[in-house]
Amino acid sequence: MEAENNLLLLLQNPHLSAGLKDIAQKVLNGERITFDEGVLLYEQGELGYLGVLANYIREKRHGNNTYFNRNFHIEPTNLCVYDCKFCSYSRLLKQKSEGWEYTMDEMLAMVYKYDNEPVTEVHIVGGVLPQYDVAFYSELFSKIREHRPELHIKALTPVEYHYIFKKAKIDYATGMKLMYDAGLGSIPGGGAEIFHPEVRDLISKDKCTGDQWLAIHEEWHKLGARSNATMLYGHIEKFWHRVDHMDRLRNLQDKTGGFQTFIPLKFRNQDNQMSHVPESTVVEDLRNYAIARIYLDNFDHIKAYWAMISRTTAQLSLNFGVDDIDGTLDDTTKIYSMAGAEEQHPGMSTKQLVELIKHVGRHPIERDTLYNVVTDYNNFEFPEEVKPQFYKLPVIN
Ligand code: SF4
Numbered sequence: 001m002e003a004e005n006n007l008l009l010l011l012q013n014p015h016l017s018a019g020l021k022d023i024a025q026k027v028l029n030g031e032r033i034t035f036d037e038g039v040l041l042y043e044q045g046e047l048g049y050l051g052v053l054a055n056y057i058r059e060k061r062h063g064n065n066t067y068f069n070r071n072f073h074i075e076p077t078n079l080c081v082y083d084c085k086f087c088s089y090s091r092l093l094k095q096k097s098e099g100w101e102y103t104m105d106e107m108l109a110m111v112y113k114y115d116n117e118p119v120t121e122v123h124i125v126g127g128v129l130p131q132y133d134v135a136f137y138s139e140l141f142s143k144i145r146e147h148r149p150e151l152h153i154k155a156l157t158p159v160e161y162h163y164i165f166k167k168a169k170i171d172y173a174t175g176m177k178l179m180y181d182a183g184l185g186s187i188p189g190g191g192a193e194i195f196h197p198e199v200r201d202l203i204s205k206d207k208c209t210g211d212q213w214l215a216i217h218e219e220w221h222k223l224g225a226r227s228n229a230t231m232l233y234g235h236i237e238k239f240w241h242r243v244d245h246m247d248r249l250r251n252l253q254d255k256t257g258g259f260q261t262f263i264p265l266k267f268r269n270q271d272n273q274m275s276h277v278p279e280s281t282v283v284e285d286l287r288n289y290a291i292a293r294i295y296l297d298n299f300d301h302i303k304a305y306w307a308m309i310s311r312t313t314a315q316l317s318l319n320f321g322v323d324d325i326d327g328t329l330d331d332t333t334k335i336y337s338m339a340g341a342e343e344q345h346p347g348m349s350t351k352q353l354v355e356l357i358k359h360v361g362r363h364p365i366e367r368d369t370l371y372n373v374v375t376d377y378n379n380f381e382f383p384e385e386v387k388p389q390f391y392k393l394p395v396i397n
């Protein structure tokens with residue numbers, strides 16, 4: 001109600017330009033905005049204005065509900081045959097001494113470590129190396145599935161899939177069906193970067209193209225399965241490249257309906273080949289979340305990775321269209337910390353995540369990967385922590 005009142009008030013603002021007023025009216029009417037209007041939002045939309053629009057949509061869809069999940073990551077390797085300019089994570093083969101390459105047994109041991117933990121998802125993503133091929137990943141997924149059938153496997157991006165399917169000389173449809181049969185639950189959103197070749201060719205030339213990325217998700221959706229999408233923003237792209245990126249996602253979503261969540265990823269400039277490019281400001285990050293919420297009218301969720309943008313910005317983002325702040329992580333990913341994120345050992349207990357969400361007046365809900373509610377934490381009382389016991393010792397005079 002308050003969100004709607006704010007939007008109605010904003011529409012009465014005599015200083016609002018005609019273009020921005022039209023967009024606000026469309027948001028109130030539940031109408032889709034055009035490509036040019038998306039660009040106009042980036043060029044002229046001030047933070048307060050965008051926040052009112054995005055929060056209206058967010059609360060209409062989800063009220064105060066704010067989602068997170070309990071997951072852990074496995075990163076098979078940080079060595080990679082590719083050489084993306086923004087990547088702080090990959091250690092090329094020539095820097096092999098700084099790299100790791102986990103074996104099948106090592107990765108399975110990581111899964112077994114969580115046997116008695118209430119995690120619902122394992123997120124597997126890393127560099128691209130020849131030994132991690134179709135046979136390897138099929139076996140890995142099958143073994144995880146066999147060991148713990150209810151654990152959702154969210155794994156690999158089209159960057160890996162394109163590479164391993166090409167090597168195996170199979171088409172995307174055949175390859176995705178193989179992965180599905182092996183136990184893959186969903187595809188995370190990575191590897192999307194910026195789809196437009198004008199930017200993609202400069203920052204990550206050799207890996208799958210934007211069209212190939214979309215084609216792999218399309219095949220996956222045809223199997224009735226779900227996936228996420230990201231956008232790496234705040235480097236050399238122009239505003240219209242961001243809109244073009246979201247437009248391609250919006251079009252595919254119209255066709256398949258298979259995407260669940262859009263995740264804007266902030267470019268971080270530590271220790272990569274684009275360190276000279278300044279990072280976006282927090283204001284720009286929030287504007288970007290808000291515009292994504294407004295533009296992607298057929299996406300259910302907008303997610304912010306708290307480990308990447310910091311806990312306080314994640315809290316702020318909940319007023320700018322974001323309704324999901326990802327998972328507990330348990331310090332199992334190095335992707336953000338190696339890129340210069342403030343969180344060098346990302347991990348939060350469920351209680352900490354719940355408090356983080358409650359502190360800004362939102363309603364924490366633990367979800368599984370497919371957004372089924374696992375626990376509603378609104379009125380949940382955490383058990384008292386067990387305090388160490390002290391005993392009186394006899395006093396010897
Ligand atoms: S972004 Fe991914 S594909 Fe590119 S170099 Fe890094 S690990 Fe490899």
